[in-house]
Amino acid sequence: MSAPLPSALRTRFLKYIKEGLSGRAAAARLKVSPATGARWARQIRTRGHAEPSIQGRPPGSGKLAAYRGFIEELVAQDPDITLFELRDALAEAEGVDVHHSSIAKLLTRLGFTYKKSRWSPPSGDAHGSGNSVPSG
Template sequence: MSNALSMDLRVRFKRLMGDGMRAAGAGKVLLLSPATAARWGKKVRNGEPLEPLPSGARKGSGKLEPFVGFFVELIEQDPDITLVELQAALLTTHEVACSTSGIDALLRRRGYTYKKRADRPGTRKACSAQGAT
């Protein structure tokens, strides 16, 4: 995501519009995109401030946050449970549909990761160079 345009540029845009210039003309003078000029022009006409909106991560916990305990309980019962199985369990038990990537992000934020290891069942052994013909 790109950085917000400077407040100085926004003030100059507002000043040009205050001097009678249209938004498109002010945008051309300041080398703004037509979409930005139109958006800022609408704000100036409506008397809204031109300060940039807050950026960064969204605030809030997300729709899966209430189910952290449910996921932790399932993981403790079966440490080799897959994300697809967690997704199915959530849908069956709580009737909540979500993506596996959402579950993965939630669990990673909580410190849960899964590394494939050769000693776990279902993991293929690496082929050695001597065994290949």
């Protein structure tokens, strides 16, 4: 999906509508399509503005959202677990069939990183392990 047209353009469109122009006439002045002008004019009438709506799925929803804790627990138990093993464990325990790349995306969103052959949990310490030896 393409990016929405700029808010400055929408603001100028709103100004033209308030001056009494039709949606098509305002669209012609701003060199946008008549369909866009009609759609923006309808949005102004119903919502009071023509700002773009939020695009995409809301965060936290999706097929794996309900199984997040289960997947985190499996990775905590065995950091060397593969995506295919995670997929199979999820299918066996919960009856959910997903592609392994969906599990990888979830783990990435949760802050896990993949280094060589191991899923590493997100670190709260910027220096790595958090184990420091006092100098003295």
